[in-house]
Amino acid sequence: MTPFVRRPQALGSWAVVLVGVLAVTTGLLGAGNLLPTLVRTHGHTLLLVVAIVAVGELLRIRMPSGRETAPLSSAAALAVVFLGRIQGEPTFALESGLVVLVVAAGLAGAAVVRRLRHERVGAPALAARVVGVWVAAGLARGLGPSDGTLWAAQLDSTASQALVALGMVAVAVVGLLTELVLVAGIRAEQQRTPWLAAVRDEVGEAAPLTLAVVVTGPMVALLAPVLGLLSLPVALVPLAMAYSAVRQYARNRETNRQLIGTLSHLTEHGGYTPVHHAERVAELSLRVGRVLGLGDRQLRSLEYAALLHDLGQISLLDPIPDGATVLAAPADQRDIAEEGARIIRRAETLDDVARFVETQTTAYRLVRELGEPVPLESRIIKCANAFDDLTSGSSDPVLVNAAMERIHLGLGYEYDPDVVDALTRVVEDATVGRVDDRSSAAR
Amino acid sequence: MRNRREGGGASATTFYLAVVVVAAVVLAAVATRVRPISAGPDLIAVLALALLAVAYPRVVVGDRVQLAISSIVMLAAQAVVGPAAVALVGAVVGPFQGSTWQGRVFNSAQFSFFGCLGGLAFLGAGGSLDPADLSGVGAVVVHLAIPMIVADVVQVLANAVLLSGMLRVAMGIPVRLQIGLLLRSTGAAALGYGVIAFILVVLWIPAQLGPFAALMVLAPLLVAHWAYSQHAEEVQGQQRVLEVLVAAVEAKAPHLVGHSARVAELSGHMAERLGLTPQQVADTRMAGMLHDVGQTSLPTRVVRELDLTGSVIGADYPAAGADLLGDLTFLHGALAPIRDHRTTPTTTSEDSLPTRIVAVADSWDLLTQVGAPGQRLHAPAEAREALAARPSIGDDLLRALDHALSRNPADEAVS
Numbered sequence: 001m002t003p004f005v006r007r008p009q010a011l012g013s014w015a016v017v018l019v020g021v022l023a024v025t026t027g028l029l030g031a032g033n034l035l036p037t038l039v040r041t042h043g044h045t046l047l048l049v050v051a052i053v054a055v056g057e058l059l060r061i062r063m064p065s066g067r068e069t070a071p072l073s074s075a076a077a078l079a080v081v082f083l084g085r086i087q088g089e090p091t092f093a094l095e096s097g098l099v100v101l102v103v104a105a106g107l108a109g110a111a112v113v114r115r116l117r118h119e120r121v122g123a124p125a126l127a128a129r130v131v132g133v134w135v136a137a138g139l140a141r142g143l144g145p146s147d148g149t150l151w152a153a154q155l156d157s158t159a160s161q162a163l164v165a166l167g168m169v170a171v172a173v174v175g176l177l178t179e180l181v182l183v184a185g186i187r188a189e190q191q192r193t194p195w196l197a198a199v200r201d202e203v204g205e206a207a208p209l210t211l212a213v214v215v216t217g218p219m220v221a222l223l224a225p226v227l228g229l230l231s232l233p234v235a236l237v238p239l240a241m242a243y244s245a246v247r248q249y250a251r252n253r254e255t256n257r258q259l260i261g262t263l264s265h266l267t268e269h270g271g272y273t274p275v276h277h278a279e280r281v282a283e284l285s286l287r288v289g290r291v292l293g294l295g296d297r298q299l300r301s302l303e304y305a306a307l308l309h310d311l312g313q314i315s316l317l318d319p320i321p322d323g324a325t326v327l328a329a330p331a332d333q334r335d336i337a338e339e340g341a342r343i344i345r346r347a348e349t350l351d352d353v354a355r356f357v358e359t360q361t362t363a364y365r366l367v368r369e370l371g372e373p374v375p376l377e378s379r380i381i382k383c384a385n386a387f388d389d390l391t392s393g394s395s396d397p398v399l400v401n402a403a404m405e406r407i408h409l410g411l412g413y414e415y416d417p418d419v420v421d422a423l424t425r426v427v428e429d430a431t432v433g434r435v436d437d438r439s440s441a442a443r
Numbered sequence: 444m445r446n447r448r449e450g451g452g453a454s455a456t457t458f459y460l461a462v463v464v465v466a467a468v469v470l471a472a473v474a475t476r477v478r479p480i481s482a483g484p485d486l487i488a489v490l491a492l493a494l495l496a497v498a499y500p501r502v503v504v505g506d507r508v509q510l511a512i513s514s515i516v517m518l519a520a521q522a523v524v525g526p527a528a529v530a531l532v533g534a535v536v537g538p539f540q541g542s543t544w545q546g547r548v549f550n551s552a553q554f555s556f557f558g559c560l561g562g563l564a565f566l567g568a569g570g571s572l573d574p575a576d577l578s579g580v581g582a583v584v585v586h587l588a589i590p591m592i593v594a595d596v597v598q599v600l601a602n603a604v605l606l607s608g609m610l611r612v613a614m615g616i617p618v619r620l621q622i623g624l625l626l627r628s629t630g631a632a633a634l635g636y637g638v639i640a641f642i643l644v645v646l647w648i649p650a651q652l653g654p655f656a657a658l659m660v661l662a663p664l665l666v667a668h669w670a671y672s673q674h675a676e677e678v679q680g681q682q683r684v685l686e687v688l689v690a691a692v693e694a695k696a697p698h699l700v701g702h703s704a705r706v707a708e709l710s711g712h713m714a715e716r717l718g719l720t721p722q723q724v725a726d727t728r729m730a731g732m733l734h735d736v737g738q739t740s741l742p743t744r745v746v747r748e749l750d751l752t753g754s755v756i757g758a759d760y761p762a763a764g765a766d767l768l769g770d771l772t773f774l775h776g777a778l779a780p781i782r783d784h785r786t787t788p789t790t791t792s793e794d795s796l797p798t799r800i801v802a803v804a805d806s807w808d809l810l811t812q813v814g815a816p817g818q819r820l821h822a823p824a825e826a827r828e829a830l831a832a833r834p835s836i837g838d839d840l841l842r843a844l845d846h847a848l849s850r851n852p853a854d855e856a857v858s
Binding site: 087088161162165166169208209211212214215216218219222223225226227228230234235237238239241242245246248249252253255256258259260261262263265266269270271311314315316317319339342343344346347348349350 | 577579580583584635638639641642645646649650651652653655659660662663664665666667669670671673674677678679680681683684685686687688689690691694695736739740741742743744763766767768770771772773
């Protein structure tokens with residue numbers, strides 16, 4: 001039996017959940033007594049926004065890096081922040097605390113559905129959204145005198161609506177960035193990766209979608225005086241188009257990754273390398289790369305290069321025993337790497353990957369003493385490959401310790417000390433550097 | 444390049460062009476009588492938007508244009524500035540698309556015509572040019588949303604008909620086929636554009652945002668644009684990775700360098716000639732490209748000694764290749780030919796056609812370009828005779844082979 005909400009593993013996640021709970025509690029204490037009136041007067045509006053926030057949350061997109069975002073839900077939540085006059089319905093004049101409650105209700109609904117489907121709920125991420133909405137609602141409805149808030153300005157026929165729109169977008173940006181930064185913090189903590197790198201990736205990868213989300217919320221509020229509740233579904237159409245384009249792209253990335261995986265199987269089917277060796281080296285390299293703070297693009301090339309690092313063995317006339325290059329003569333290692341790079345160069349788009357494969361055999365000593373330009377990615381693959389060759393993929397502590405000992409012997413001479421450091425952390429703790437916590441979730 | 448069939452020639456093209464231009468001018472004149480152009484800030488803003496939209500690069504994935512922001516602007520303009528003004532906007536914007544002067548003139552007239560027709564349809568369907576006066580959601584739906592959908596449909600149809608007419612006259616592509624193709628590639632997207640244009644109009648006029656509305660509406664579109672161009676990049680990347688796969692085979696078997704590419708080309712041409720669907724043609728071409736991938740599962744020494752020129756059956760590397768690629772969903776259509784291209788087909792049904800095509804293309808290239816280890820190559824006539832002698836190869840395949848070979852004289856020059 002899994003707990004209703006997965007217990008956050010660390011302090012930061014707890015803190016975010018706590019702030020989220022604080023936001024909801026403040027809402028309840030501040031305006032909880034208004035809830036019955038609220039439900040009576042705004043029944044239709046509430047039903048619609050809560051439903052869209054919940055459904056949007058269930059339609060998360062899995063980005064190529066493994067991150068998940070819920071643009072439709074974020075946009076609907078921001079719409080609640082700004083919603084004012086609604087054609088055919090009473091004006092949505094709510095305290096900012098109530099806005100938080102409405103959004104939290106939608107997210108809670110989604111969490112319940114997830115729980116019933118035995119999926120991971122991801123409470124810290126939901127809490128981060130609540131906090132983001134809290135900030136945005138505070139800015140839009142709470143800042144300034146009661147008739148001088150941004151929210152009140154949209155009701156004022158003398159105010160320039162273009163300026164009001166601009167203000168709304170700005171507030172939406174602040175709210176969404178709050179959420180993204182919090183999520184990045186949670187992620188950095190779970191993966192033990194540098195926090196700044198996590199923020200950069202979170203904001204960077206989500207940036208285009210974020211752009212669409214920040215205009216959609218205000219758009220709903222601005223359309224509502226004309227279109228009524230119809231404005232919600234209508235304003236979500238452009239975002240939905242963006243959403244489907246992004247999904248298609250993400251799926252395609254997945255296919256490409258699969259294709260590279262197939263390439264890595266070539267040497268396995270030919271009996272040159274042990275089964276799953278390439279996959280394991282790729283996974284290990286990725287985790288080490290994350291700990292060292294590599295960006296998304298770098299990680300992708302690193303993964304591809306790690307998958308293909310033994311490709312050069314394909315044309316060997318005499319296979320080397322068990323495909324373990326770490327035990328082969330240095331000159332042979334070099335030839336194999338060069339052959340692999342030559343094959344990969346056939347695709348111009350994979351130039352980086354070819355370079356990483358080519359220099360993976362260079363000893364760290366040459367980097368230090370002769371200043372040979374060896375990319376960090378190559379040094380990571382060198383280390384990860386040695387580890388997997390020495391352990392043959394086993395997690396038996398005796399083998400792992402022996403392998404680490406042997407790698408430590410080559411520290412500074414053969415291997416980059418920083419990389420070995422990161423590898424040590426990754427090997428010691430199975431959660432370090434892992435993005436995909438779905439495998440450990442109840443499914 | 445697509446196979447261009449002879450059309451009616453230059454004079455017919457010019458005549459068609461003149462007809463479209465006259466039609467556009469007449470329609471614009473009619474529209475001006477219905478609703479004169481009123482010059483103002485809105486017209487200037489619409490013009491600027493339309494120019495920006497055509498200047499923006501289009502994203503094409505496969506054969507499809509994924510996003511045409513200019514059609515959204517034209518659609519919104521029909522409600523913001525009226526049909527005559529849209530005719531003007533179309534005429535001004537059109538020449539920015541196209542490479543030849545005829546192309547520019549045609550685009551100008553065509554944009555003007557379908558935009559104006561859409562505008563008239565909008566008015567005809569009860570559309571209001573003063574959406575600010577509409578009160579109530581019902582009125583907005585009846586006098587703005589529905590007329591805009593009507594205009595959307597009219598605009599898409601008019602565009603398809605005019606464009607197909609031009610392609611028929613200039614290149615001889617049948618009108619019906621082309622219209623079907625255009626409608627299929629724009630269908631669902633056009634509806635989405637209609638909704639976006641509707642949002643643009645509501646924000647612009649009743650919500651009083653003015654041209655600023657365009658900025659808000661375009662943001663999600665730019666995202667879609669970004670995603671589609673990423674998507675296009677990935678599709679291209681996929682092709683590149685497949686080439687790496689072939690390069691791996693060739694590293695193992697240097698005598699096969701260029702073989703896969705040639706078989707892919709030949710298979711694709713033969714499949715087209717035999718009237719397979721575009722998807723089947725693509726699958727057959729892909730199978731031609733990857734038919735030897737299974738050889739990577741053999742020891743290098745064996746691969747280098749392999750004699751594939753005879754009609755020897757029983758090699759099991761093709762099956763290994765198909766197994767290797769079995770996980771890749773986008774290759775599903777190519778798996779059967781990859782697996783079976785070296786077995787004698789038991790049927791001559793349509794289903795096995797891709798397999799038989801790849802088998803013939805492979806054998807032809809092996810005989811004429813690769814050869815058996817230590818033996819001379821076959822001359823084309825000799826190779827054709829050898830193929831004709833194989834019972835599994837029918838006349839239709841041989842004719843398709845002849846046709847495919849004649850399409851690419853460079854290949855023959857090499858042999």
